Amino acid sequence: MSDSSLRLVWVYPDLLSTYGDRGNVLVVERRARQRGLDVARIDVRSDQPVPTSGDIYLIGGGEDRPQRLAAERLRVDPGLPRAVDNGAIVFSVCAGYQILGHEFINDLGQREAGLGLLDVHSTRGEGARNVGDILAEVDPRLGLPPLTGFENHQGVTHLGQGVSPLATVQVGGGNGTGDGTEGAWRDTVFGTYLHGPVMARNPAMADLLLKLALDVSALPPADNTWYDALRGERIAAARQQQSA
Amino acid sequence: MPGTGSEAPAQGGRDASLPARAKIAVTAGRVAAAVSRTAGRGSGSVIGGKVALRLDPDLLAKLADHLDVVLVSATNGKTTTTRLIAEALRAAGPVVSNALGANMPAGITAALAGGSESRFGVIEVDEKYLAGVARDTRPKAIALLNLSRDQLDRAAETRMLAERWREGLKDTEAVVIANADDPLVTWAASSCRRVVWVAAGQAWKEDAWSCPSCGGVMQRPGDDWFCAECGFRRPQPHWALSGSHVYDPQGAAWPIQLQLPGRANLANAATSAAVAAVFGVPPATSLQRMQSVAAVAGRYDxxxxxxxxxxxxxxxxxxxxxxxxxxxxxxxxxxxxxxxxxxxxxxxxxxxxxxxxxxxxxxxxxxxxxxxxxxxxxxxxxxxxxxxxxxxxxxxxxxxxxxxxxxxxxxxxxxxxxxxxx
Structure with a gap:
């Protein structure tokens, strides 16, 4: 952490905040404050420069055209790659996840360059859109309970050698590659297709980002009563969706 | 004809002028609706319309042919606004309307088939079907209230809807009454020949931060909005909601007194007054008639x-x-x-x-x-x-x-x- 407060940067809410992505920001902020941390939240609109000194960067999902506009603007802004070089944590969802990769298919059906912060590239799936509850086991090295979320995407994301799958799908489509992977991560950069929002369904993921930012192995406990109730319900719903 | 019961409207009138195939379709639709009602499956309006449309795909156009049609579409407020416009236009003649909110082609067909000798057809249309219904019914007026995110797991993206409106309405003969405070609606309507702009306000702004035309970042000082990159901007409104008054194009302020609560319904009433004026019903009359609406399909009840x-x-x-x-x-x-x-x-x-x-x-x-x-x-x-x-x-x-x-x-x-x- 750069100074006394945690700098939480929300990248491009004007373009990439279509599926309740604000929820991820609110949950991380809330759980930080519950641990007694000061939080400086910085919402960066797409006509503003991305600061390099943030601790945690969140990038959300969006529709196809805003995704292209976001990629165009982020490609000419050195802020996010510099922040990653500085060791910042980046968590991206859906369209944001694709933008962090090498390339994706834009709204015009063309290949659009991403930022290359994750060794992945995305194509458009031929089959049915992945829509529904998803349940996945997280990479054991991250020490997290199962991920629950809601996915809604046509994109297929192929993982290169430089990343690991964030999770292994039990129910749902995930990366859509047919190998059961969901999301990707390397060091402090994460990507996932999960909405929900993902932090509201998986507060342990929010805590992981805080632990990485603070460089601590544990946080003071927080009341998880309602999160746990919601998780229980949605995990059961996902299993039922699979057997249906 | 068994089963049609008291729901069968008087024959003759408009029905008598329908071609034979359309007449059969209307009757078959009524039978299906009556069976659906008897079976306890709700009002029956949609199933009746589906049967009728299958028998005669041009039925909607034929049913609308005799009517001065007004279409109402939006993400929010379309059922209420349809009701307010219907009340206002009853000052000028009988109205048939899909008052229960069955707003896709089958429901619309059923509602029009159930009408008698109406002059006006005031029709709520689901956003996704607006272009097609506008083509079939050849409306005199189309009211466009707002567009925002809704059911994104199955609906089209919000800007795509605006684009479909823009494409589908660009050749319409209708007077389009559109909300100048919604950039997406403005963009959709600005390809139309005859537009009446209403400053109806819009509290929700999160779906219009990027210019629908060029993708530039929208500037939104106060109530104004414009794109600094391509110059697309809020049009000068003809009608404007201000507090609980609506200003007409001559600059006269009319008080809006509704039983329905909230700013959004004042906006719906302002738009409805602008629609009524297209048919010669002055604001004094239309707004007074709107005051009688207390609840709409259970809403605000x-x-x-x-x-x-x-x-x-x-x-x-x-x-x-x-x-x-x-x-x-x-x-x-x-x-x-x-x-x-x-x-x-x-x-x-x-x-x-x-x-x-x-x-x-x-x-x-x-x-x-x-x-x-x-x-x-x-x-x-x-x-x-x-x-x-x-x-x-x-x-x-x-x-x-x-x-x-x-x-x-x-x-x-x-x-x-x-x-x-x-």
Missing amino acids: VVTYEGRQVRLLLAKNPAGWLETFSLIDGPPTPVVLSVNALDADGTDTSWLWDVDYEGLVGHPLFVMGQRKLDLAVRLEVAGLPFQVVDSLAEAVRTAPQGRIEAIANYTAFQQLRRAVAG
Whole structure:
């Protein structure tokens, strides 16, 4: 952490905040404050420069055209790659996840360059859109309970050698590659297709980002009563969706 | 003809002028509707329309041929506005309308087939079907209120809808009455030849930060908006809502007095007055007639339930919740929130996080519905106290005194209506 407060940067809410992505920001902020941390939240609109000194960067999902506009603007802004070089944590969802990769298919059906912060590239799936509850086991090295979320995407994301799958799908489509992977991560950069929002369904993921930012192995406990109730319900719903 | 019963409208009149195939289709649709009603499957309007349309795909066009048609479309407020326009136009002649909100082609066909010798057809149209219905019914006027995110797991993207409107309406002969305060609506309407712009306001701004035309970042100082990159900007309005008055194109201010609550309904009334004026009904007359509307398909209805007064409010998406929070009685009025995620609601509840709940500070809050736990986490993160309940009855038993505001999304609202009906 750069100074006394945690700098939480929300990248491009004007373009990439279509599926309740604000929820991820609110949950991380809330759980930080519950641990007694000061939080400086910085919402960066797409006509503003991305600061390099943030601790945690969140990038959300969006529709196809805003995704292209976001990629165009982020490609000419050195802020996010510099922040990653500085060791910042980046968590991206859906369209944001694709933008962090090498390339994706834009709204015009063309290949659009991403930022290359994750060794992945995305194509458009031929089959049915992945829509529904998803349940996945997280990479054991991250020490997290199962991920629950809601996915809604046509994109297929192929993982290169430089990343690991964030999770292994039990129910749902995930990366859509047919190998059961969901999301990707390397060091402090994460990507996932999960909405929900993902932090509201998986507060342990929010805590992981805080632990990485603070460089601590544990946080003071927080009341998880309602999160746990919601998780229980949605995990059961996902299993039922699979057997249906 | 067995089964048509008292629902069969008088033959003759407009029906007599329909071609034979259309007549058979209308009759078959009525039989199907009557069977559906008898079988207890609701009003029967949609199934009747589907049967009729299958027999004669041009039926909608034929039924609309004799009418001065007004189409109303939007993400929010279309059922209410359709009702307000229908009330206003009754000053000038009989009106047929899909007043129950069956707003896709089958429901529209059924509503028009059930009409008698009407002069006006005032039709609510689902956003996705507007272009097709406008082609079939050749409307005299089209009212476009707003566009915002709604059921994104199954609906088209919001800007895509605006683009479909723009493409589908660019050759329309209709007078388009459009909300100048909504950039997406403005963009959709600005390809039309005859547009009446209404400054109807729009509280929700999160779907129009990028220019629908060029993608530039929208500048939004005060009530104005413009794109600094391509120059696309808010048009000069002909009609303008200001507080509880509407200014007409001559600059005269007309007071809007409604039984319906809230800023959004003042906006709906302002737009309705502009539509009525297209047909020669002056604001003094149209606004006075709108005052008679108290509830629309159960929305805004104040009911007595378990000895308590409960007002039923429908809000289906972030923009709707935002407008609804602004119209409820102040604290400490108890508020019940009920959310489902069935197919008709959209199955992704992420939208709950686009809603600001700070406006509910000080209200005792009760959450229920199929997705009450999503609401619980949402309110917990907002730092608001709340109580999770299993039913409206439990909420009513627990809530402190005073009229209760019950806000629900689509199927949750229907369930509340059934609950209070006993």
